Amino acid sequence: MNVDVVVTVAKIAVVLGLLLQVAPIMVWVERRGSAMMQDRPGPNRLGPFGLFQALADAVKFLFKEDVTPAAADKPLYLMAPALALLPAFTTSVVIPWGPNFTWDGKEYAFTVSNADTGVLLFLALASLGVYSLVMAGYASNNKFSLLGSIRASAQLISYELAMTVAVLAVIIPVGSFHLTDVVAYQRTNTWNCLLQPFGFLVFCIAAFAETNRLPFDLPEAESELVAGFHTEYSAMRFAAFFQAEYTSMAALSALGCTLFLGGWSLPWLNYEGMGWLGVALGLGTLLAKVGVCMFVFVWVRWTFPRFRYDQLMRLGWKFLLPVALLNLIAVSAMTLAGWL
Amino acid sequence: MELLVFLIFAFLAVAAALVVVAHKNPVYSTMALVFTLFSVAVLFILLGAPFIGVLQVLIYTGAIVVLFLFVIMLLNIGREDSQIAGHKAQLFFALLGAVSFGSLVILALSSLRPKVLAPLTPELVSLKALASTLFNEFLLPFEIIGLLLTVAVIGATVAARRPTAEESAATAAERSIETKEARP
Numbered sequence: 001m002n003v004d005v006v007v008t009v010a011k012i013a014v015v016l017g018l019l020l021q022v023a024p025i026m027v028w029v030e031r032r033g034s035a036m037m038q039d040r041p042g043p044n045r046l047g048p049f050g051l052f053q054a055l056a057d058a059v060k061f062l063f064k065e066d067v068t069p070a071a072a073d074k075p076l077y078l079m080a081p082a083l084a085l086l087p088a089f090t091t092s093v094v095i096p097w098g099p100n101f102t103w104d105g106k107e108y109a110f111t112v113s114n115a116d117t118g119v120l121l122f123l124a125l126a127s128l129g130v131y132s133l134v135m136a137g138y139a140s141n142n143k144f145s146l147l148g149s150i151r152a153s154a155q156l157i158s159y160e161l162a163m164t165v166a167v168l169a170v171i172i173p174v175g176s177f178h179l180t181d182v183v184a185y186q187r188t189n190t191w192n193c194l195l196q197p198f199g200f201l202v203f204c205i206a207a208f209a210e211t212n213r214l215p216f217d218l219p220e221a222e223s224e225l226v227a228g229f230h231t232e233y234s235a236m237r238f239a240a241f242f243q244a245e246y247t248s249m250a251a252l253s254a255l256g257c258t259l260f261l262g263g264w265s266l267p268w269l270n271y272e273g274m275g276w277l278g279v280a281l282g283l284g285t286l287l288a289k290v291g292v293c294m295f296v297f298v299w300v301r302w303t304f305p306r307f308r309y310d311q312l313m314r315l316g317w318k319f320l321l322p323v324a325l326l327n328l329i330a331v332s333a334m335t336l337a338g339w340l
Numbered sequence: 341m342e343l344l345v346f347l348i349f350a351f352l353a354v355a356a357a358l359v360v361v362a363h364k365n366p367v368y369s370t371m372a373l374v375f376t377l378f379s380v381a382v383l384f385i386l387l388g389a390p391f392i393g394v395l396q397v398l399i400y401t402g403a404i405v406v407l408f409l410f411v412i413m414l415l416n417i418g419r420e421d422s423q424i425a426g427h428k429a430q431l432f433f434a435l436l437g438a439v440s441f442g443s444l445v446i447l448a449l450s451s452l453r454p455k456v457l458a459p460l461t462p463e464l465v466s467l468k469a470l471a472s473t474l475f476n477e478f479l480l481p482f483e484i485i486g487l488l489l490t491v492a493v494i495g496a497t498v499a500a501r502r503p504t505a506e507e508s509a510a511t512a513a514e515r516s517i518e519t520k521e522a523r524p
Contacts, residue, residue, distance in 0.1 A: 076367075076368075076371070115390060116390055116391070116466065116467060117390050117391055117394040117467075120391075120394045120395070120398060121394050123398055123402075124394045124395075124397035124398040124401075124402060125397070126402075127397070127398055127401070127402025127403065127406075128378075128397070128401060128402060130402075130406055131371070131374060131406075134406070134409055134413070135371070138367055138413060146413065149413060150410065150413050150414055153406050153407075153409055153410040153413070154410055156406065157403060157406050157407060157410070160402070160403065161403075164398075177467065
């Protein structure tokens with residue numbers, strides 16, 4: 001059997017295994033975290049610190065009735081949750097999870113796909129996420145769902161643009177779409193969040209909007225739209241949307257950490273000479289950084305109120321996009337001058 | 341293996357394209373368009389042009405078709421109202437489109453001379469090669485396209501802009517003058 005195939009399958013297994021753990025852990029973090037911020041205990045009965053609550057939730061989701069509204073558009077309605085999971089799980093194929101490793105005398109990068117298009121592939125796959133939201137809202141045949149979908153399509157288009165421009169500004173001094181090269185660049189220089197603070201700011205704000213998290217969760221907006229695009233969903237189909245949201249948060253956090261926070265590397269530490277230990281440490285470092293970002297997602301959610309729709313659009317087009325474009329021009333000029 | 345992937349996605353592209361044209365529900369047509377564009381992107385990647393494939397997904401599938409959907413849903417074009425066939429203008433523009441597309445195909449086929457091309461190497465299809473061709477050999481057309489897009493954006497902004505209070509007052513005054521002059 002081909003060694004390359006075995007290595008690729010092993011890498012997929014590791015990444016997929018990690019991503020599947022995100023949703024249960026994050027449900028617990030979200031519930032306990034929000035309780036901590038609101039000075040109440042939160043779910044604390046099942047297991048130590050209420051950790052088994054996530055398991056109980058999963059079992060509950062499995063056994064609930066799966067309702068399909070009579071007036072729903074069946075094929076689209078049933079397809080939407082599955083489609084939500086697709087971009088969430090596929091985008092992280094381009095993330096480097098650790099230093100290169102050797103197997104059978106051959107060196108492999110710790111990314112599932114070392115495609116030439118690198119980060120563009122991430123952005124392209126992530127941009128498909130909006131279809132599941134739109135499909136779900138349209139197919140539910142419910143006014144609130146449809147409103148949520150319309151909001152989602154406008155919001156995601158607006159913020160994707162700013163995010164793409166912010167990502168491109170990182171790519172320019174590196175000169176390669178490979179995220180492994182982005183990490184290598186940050187190891188020789190310094191973290192990109194210090195070199196491009198404005199790009200980092202734009203990326204962070206756009207990341208909240210891209211994952212539909214508060215303060216930009218207008219497609220759901222439970223105080224106005226019941227539950228927005230997933231109002232009609234129940235049981236495992238609802239859980240699929242939940243899982244997609246948390247998984248894409250993790251994938252986007254991993255991208256943000258790789259682009260701006262040094263990826264799997266830490267300053268003044270060299271994991272590369274340590275063999276498998278180095279690989280494990282690199283993976284652990286990136287996971288720790290992703291964990292911090294995920295906690296920030298939760299922290300922001302329970303701290304800020306929701307934006308109004310016109311405020312959201314104004315922020316996207318009149319602030320984020322101009323800042324991202326100016327950042328791009330400045331970074332290009334500085335790269336030409338040889339400062340970056 | 342490659343042939344199998346090609347067959348699957350070629351079939352998907354054509355089938356979805358047929359759904360785009362034939363389906364009565366515009367939302368389904370748009371969704372089918374997503375599948376068509378995605379399959380074509382896969383075909384691009386199979387042909388050794390991953391950059392174009394990824395850009396196709398990023399721009400067309402990820403942005404432009406989302407705008408189509410946004411407009412369709414915002415205007416709430418229902419399943420019933422989509423039957424606008426039988427319009428004379430529609431026939432005229434369909435003919436116009438067919439004629440221009442046909443002439444494009446003839447032009448493309450006639451300019452196709454059998455010649456021996458250099459074999460595709462990774463260097464030839466790399467991003468660097470594409471960028472240097474685009475910014476050296478085809479710099480002027482590239483810039484002109486950029487300018488064209490800018491003009492389109494400015495035009496759209498002007499068309500969508502609400503008139504300011506002074507402007508609407510001015511047009512109202514003009515109208516009242518016109519009606520006064522028109523009076524015998």
